[in-house]
Amino acid sequence: MEHKTGYTPDFEVREPALQTIPFVFNSPHSGRNYTPAFLAQSRLDAHTIRRSEDHFVDELYAGAPALGAPLLLAHFPRAYLDVNREPFELDPRMFDGPLPPHANTGSLRVAGGLGTVPRIVAENFDIYTGRLPVQDALMRIELLYKPYHACLRRLLARTHDRFGFCVLIDCHSMPGNTKLAGSGLRPDFIVGDRFGASASAALSDAAISILEDLGFRAVRNKPYAGGFITEHYGRPRRGLHALQIEINRSLYIDEATLEKRPEFPEVEALVASFMRRMADFTEHLSSQTSLAAE
Template identity: 70%
Template sequence: MGEVGEWEMFEILEPATQRIPFVFNSPHSGRLYPQSFLDQSRLDAHSIRRSEDHFVDELFQSATFLGAPLLRAHFPRAFLDVNREPYELDPRMFDGTLPPHANISSMRVAGGLGTIPRVVAENMEIYRGRFPVEEALTRVESIYKPYHATLRKLIARTHVQFGMAILIDCHSMPGNVHLSASGQRPDFIIGDRYGTSAAAELSRMAVELLEQLGYAVTRNKPYAGGFITEHYGRPTRGLHALQIEINRSLYIDEATLIKKPGFSALATDLATFIGALARHVEDFAADLPLAAE
């Protein structure tokens, strides 16, 4: 957990040649915590990591060997959440006045999970007290906006090269997540914003391929996709976005954050999944730009 330098806030892992129309994004797996941020926090160095998508960037790293770029954050989600609007901010957290365009009344802000989060998992307060509003806005300007500019460029480049672009937004979820009606504990959740961010065929393929690998998979429940999925998914224009949530209990001990022996096997299954999904996309490419369900 070292100090985060301006040049290492995020990085693109590029394939030698992009061979498939996919862009992978891991916005919540960052684990470099600025010391100044830790000094502001009331949480210890372990507890503050509760909102990380632990090692998700490593689980999907095979994407680059299969011919797709992977954008990954190094800054932690507790510091800045790029899967939000740029200005979903809680005025109670800051000294000073937020700009008038700030969204201070969203459900995510109310829950403490805005662009600058107030809490990590299970409502654990992050900060000892208020901090200057200028610091929050600096995080948006110097990290959030460059991150999204980079993601847009990757998607646009892919779209130009292949005539379509498929964004896979990679996340993890706590092991105790279950469906309220059935009590089922999903291994994966595929989110497509209830059919609006990706062609239905693409979502169905993703679910089916993971099920063929032996996993319990649901679609859109309880996670349908966040800001990134909603913002970048435009299936009628050949821009598709899927969110993938992986159950953390498959690959880490959530108490110690140590990888389980099955970590490598899961990463191998994800490589199989990516390769199979890419082959299906090639077979059904003519259908994918159509409007979603």
């Protein structure tokens, strides 16, 4: 049984009646509430603007509360605000008016058009017809970004306090044509641990092993090692572990129509098995010293 806490029109937490496993699941890019006001700002149609969305990832992980873990999910779309960035990773060319002096205007993600307030969606489609008022960006950060991360921090702190360690699974999807450089391999899953900086090797190894045992092609860190959330919250020496899990979206949607494929229920069931087996892995460790704080 699950219930919702902290529900807003913008994001929600789906909670188990009692949290029984040391996991927090987070789906920051699956939001699909494209408001009329946002669409009116954009040059893109209602279909094209969804190209950066992690389509239905929140539904793939919907079984988390039944397993005993909370699921935080965004309703606002990534094209509107990306919470997997620093809070002020902003492109000054997008806005009328000066940005705050603490804004990070020189990151590679900003240069690529994918800052906190993105300039483009996937495949380099510009979102806006012109510049935005700088106050528009700052409002999105104050009203959405900061409350979202405050909620995530509370979930992680509560879980760590209860179990002595915490595992954050940051849930994402990737385009079907994603390839592993130099091999041509198209992975089904990519497990990102910031090259060992955000989670213990035991946890990353377990994730890869479980996914392969479920019949998937799984690789680690390339081309996606984890974004801001994984980097910011993963502190394995303190018993805070963060993995970014990317699923190849061609497994479960038609990427042209963005409709679910007939295989969606099967993939959802396999994701539920992955979550359950990851929970079993942490429960049955002979020693949790590799996961708990040192």
